[in-house]
Amino acid sequence: MTLHSVEAIEDYIADYIGRELFISPSEIDFSEPFGSFGMSSMSGVKLIGLLEDKIGVRINPTLIFSNPTIESLAKKLFEMKVSNAVMT
Amino acid sequence: MFAKSGMTDYEIFSAAGALPVQDVLALRAWLTPEKTLFTFLGDDGEETGGLTYRELWSRCEAVAASLALSSRPGDRIMLFYPPGLDFVSAFVGCLMAGRIAVPVNLPSRRRAERSVRIIQDCGARLALGLSAQIDEFRASFEGSEAADMVWIATDALEPGAGAPPTSRSAVDMNAVAYLQYTSGSTSNPKGVMITFGNLTTNCRMIRDTLRLNDESTMVFWQPHHHDMGLICAILLPIVIGNHTVLMAPNTFVRQPMLWIELIAKHRAEVAGGPNFAFDITSERYSAERMAGLDLSRWRLALNGSDIVRPTTLDRFSDRFGPHGFRPETFLVCYGMAEAVLFLSAGPVGQKPRYAAVDVDALEQHGQARPPSAPEKERLLVGCGEPSWEVEVAIVDPETRRRLPDGEVGEIWINSPTIGIGYWGNPEESRRVFQARIAGDSTKIYLRTGDLGFVNPDDFQVYVCGRIKDLIISEGRNLHPEDIEYSVVGALAALGESSTLSCAAFNAQQGDEQLIVAVVEVDRSLKRNLADRRPEIERAVRRAVSADHGVSLHRLLFIPPSAMCKTTSGKVQRGLMRQLYVGGAIKGLEPAEAAA
Numbered sequence: 001m002t003l004h005s006v007e008a009i010e011d012y013i014a015d016y017i018g019r020e021l022f023i024s025p026s027e028i029d030f031s032e033p034f035g036s037f038g039m040s041s042m043s044g045v046k047l048i049g050l051l052e053d054k055i056g057v058r059i060n061p062t063l064i065f066s067n068p069t070i071e072s073l074a075k076k077l078f079e080m081k082v083s084n085a086v087m088t
Numbered sequence: 089m090f091a092k093s094g095m096t097d098y099e100i101f102s103a104a105g106a107l108p109v110q111d112v113l114a115l116r117a118w119l120t121p122e123k124t125l126f127t128f129l130g131d132d133g134e135e136t137g138g139l140t141y142r143e144l145w146s147r148c149e150a151v152a153a154s155l156a157l158s159s160r161p162g163d164r165i166m167l168f169y170p171p172g173l174d175f176v177s178a179f180v181g182c183l184m185a186g187r188i189a190v191p192v193n194l195p196s197r198r199r200a201e202r203s204v205r206i207i208q209d210c211g212a213r214l215a216l217g218l219s220a221q222i223d224e225f226r227a228s229f230e231g232s233e234a235a236d237m238v239w240i241a242t243d244a245l246e247p248g249a250g251a252p253p254t255s256r257s258a259v260d261m262n263a264v265a266y267l268q269y270t271s272g273s274t275s276n277p278k279g280v281m282i283t284f285g286n287l288t289t290n291c292r293m294i295r296d297t298l299r300l301n302d303e304s305t306m307v308f309w310q311p312h313h314h315d316m317g318l319i320c321a322i323l324l325p326i327v328i329g330n331h332t333v334l335m336a337p338n339t340f341v342r343q344p345m346l347w348i349e350l351i352a353k354h355r356a357e358v359a360g361g362p363n364f365a366f367d368i369t370s371e372r373y374s375a376e377r378m379a380g381l382d383l384s385r386w387r388l389a390l391n392g393s394d395i396v397r398p399t400t401l402d403r404f405s406d407r408f409g410p411h412g413f414r415p416e417t418f419l420v421c422y423g424m425a426e427a428v429l430f431l432s433a434g435p436v437g438q439k440p441r442y443a444a445v446d447v448d449a450l451e452q453h454g455q456a457r458p459p460s461a462p463e464k465e466r467l468l469v470g471c472g473e474p475s476w477e478v479e480v481a482i483v484d485p486e487t488r489r490r491l492p493d494g495e496v497g498e499i500w501i502n503s504p505t506i507g508i509g510y511w512g513n514p515e516e517s518r519r520v521f522q523a524r525i526a527g528d529s530t531k532i533y534l535r536t537g538d539l540g541f542v543n544p545d546d547f548q549v550y551v552c553g554r555i556k557d558l559i560i561s562e563g564r565n566l567h568p569e570d571i572e573y574s575v576v577g578a579l580a581a582l583g584e585s586s587t588l589s590c591a592a593f594n595a596q597q598g599d600e601q602l603i604v605a606v607v608e609v610d611r612s613l614k615r616n617l618a619d620r621r622p623e624i625e626r627a628v629r630r631a632v633s634a635d636h637g638v639s640l641h642r643l644l645f646i647p648p649s650a651m652c653k654t655t656s657g658k659v660q661r662g663l664m665r666q667l668y669v670g671g672a673i674k675g676l677e678p679a680e681a682a683a
Contacts, residue, residue: 016567019524021629022602022641027622040639042341042562049342052353058132061338 003054003081009074012054016047030070055081090254104327105292108259108284110148110183114252114255117145118163125325128173129335151181151216151250154240161186163522164267166207166215166237168194168225171336178216178242181363182266183284187261189266190279191313199635200228200553202274207234209277210267211513214238229665262284267511268315268425268457273567279511280425290319290428290505291327293475298358298419298431298603302329307350307356309340314563316361316393319429335367345368345377348408352381359421360390362563363397366404374408384412388436392421394563396469396550396597411522422471422549426520428536432480432549433472441470441546444445450552451669456496456541470548471644478503481525481533482541485555487525498555500533515573540670557661559603561638566603568592571632571640575605578631582624584613589651593665595642602641605632606656606664608651608671617645617676644675678681
């Protein structure tokens with residue numbers, strides 16, 4: 001499975017956070033900072049690795065600090081995916 | 089000692105199992121100076137550092153020389169290092185100088201308190217670190233009792249130029265080599281005192297049980313401030329004289345397949361981790377990345393420091409079996425920092441043993457009985473046979489009487505690797521490290537706090553739980569009172585009472601070990617939950633993850649006076665846990681809170 005749109009990336013991240021925290025993805029606000037969900041540091045690192053595989057780009061962990069919400073990170077990752085595809 | 093032209097293989101083997109670790113390093117720096125001891129890998133598996141035996145010895149010598157000028161023998165030295173090889177030279181440098189090394193996790197702004205408490209507990213005044221990070225640490229200790237710490241940047245030291253010594257060091261094997269602060273809560277840290285003798289003996293026990301030699305390449309990613317990372321990944325390699333490949337914990341968690349690729353690429357014999365490591369690696373299995381990789385040289389997949397699950401082992405074998413992984417490669421181990429690291433494992437080369445027990449008898453009565461019905465079966469995985477140097481006794485924790493084979497009781501250990509106690513805590517040290525079995529005063533035992541039994545048919549130690557209310561998460565031990573403190577603190581920050589009762593504990597759901605917190609509401613919290621429950625829950629979860637780096641999986645609010653307490657008002661965590669597991673705790677529903 002690959003993630004082909006900003007929405008698909010957003011849903012993937014929300015699903016992941018929901019699974020890790022045993023909460024319904026519908027309770028997750030895409031514009032809230034990641035820090036507010038109470039996810040473990042290990043879960044955060046795992047998510048980065050999963051996104052790298054699903055999107056096919058290398059993600060510098062500091063990207064989360066400059067794009068601290070699901071909304072902004074998904075947008076940024078999609079841009080990276082597109083520019084990656086154009087280059088190759 | 090090495091004032092001779094060479095040594096036979098027997099001599100080297102005996103020397104490595106008898107000398108203090110720093111002397112084994114000197115011996116190997118003399119025997120195989122150019123052999124690569126450690127390779128360290130960066131985020132993408134690229135090589136970012138390496139040390140030969142001779143290079144490590146020179147760096148340790150520089151650290152020891154610097155410590156000789158700035159401290160006195162027996163002083164405690166804090167080690168604040170990110171994952172990497174600088175930690176290794178700092179640690180062994182302390183051993184060489186006869187200073188007591190204190191490896192700890194890095195302080196963050198939120199988590200500086202734990203480091204400060206440890207510094208206060210052991211009375212350290214000197215810390216070692218990297219030049220790029222020391223200012224940051226100074227800033228996080230500002231205004232605390234650790235503010236006037238003296239720092240040495242060991243990466244700026246010039247490596248020693250001399251040749252390794254040819255005579256053995258004058259170290260007393262009964263002296264304390266390092267303090268391991270993995271026990272104890274934040275407010276009450278406990279540093280296990282491990283002697284040079286304990287350390288040498290445990291490395292030898294691991295070497296002998298696992299049949300390791302200088303060709304046993306290993307790949308590890310465990311944090312160096314934990315016993316598994318410190319012993320298996322850093323000190324054991326020096327003792328056996330092999331090549332070991334290291335990476336940061338985050339590198340592994342982010343790309344678990346990288347670990348598998350490295351095991352194949354380096355034809356590693358040994359690699360492992362807590363149970364979750366095998367789970368996340370199975371989850372991330374990629375046939376594409378496995379193409380052309382062969383795992384048939386992987387002889388020992390260590391699995392320890394957390395509950396081992398049969399389903400984890402099966403899934404991993406299914407995934408990686410086609411690539412040469414054999415189920416008998418799994419080596420389930422048992423041990424703890426109070427005994428350096430290792431107590432039991434194996435036998436090597438045989439599949440892990442299972443015991444099927446009745447889940448109700450175990451959860452409610454602490455007894456290992458055959459399952460009363462198929463759906464009541466729980467499979468426990470045997471944690472290996474104790475080393476020949478270790479004696480395991482199963483003891484009734486109340487009466488201190490030895491229990492017959494097969495009965496569940498507290499696991500007590502007699503072993504030459506048991507530390508001499510907790511630093512500066514003689515009372516607790518006597519209780520934990522010098523326990524005596526009723527009617528037998530000949531030996532002293534370590535009380536592990538673990539519940540388990542030894543199966544007389546297969547000699548395996550089966551661990552079924554904890555006496556103490558310790559929470560185990562991803563191989564780490566957490567203290568419930570620390571989690572409860574964060575939960576209540578987060579609620580207080582929202583304007584709730586700071587005296588709410590909270591019970592935090594582990595509960596098993598399917599194959600997952602969940603962290604659960606139960607909070608007893610008062611009138612104000614009940615009212616506020618009705619209005620803004622999601623916000624309150626988020627604040628609590630956020631506090632737990634920020635303070636401890638773990639996720640709180642379940643947060644339940646229960647009605648006033650629903651919390652079980654002792655007559656003196658202490659929350660009965662064990663009882664709350666039992667009720668929760670039995671489905672007898674009902675949290676307030678959102679609608680109910682509104683009523």
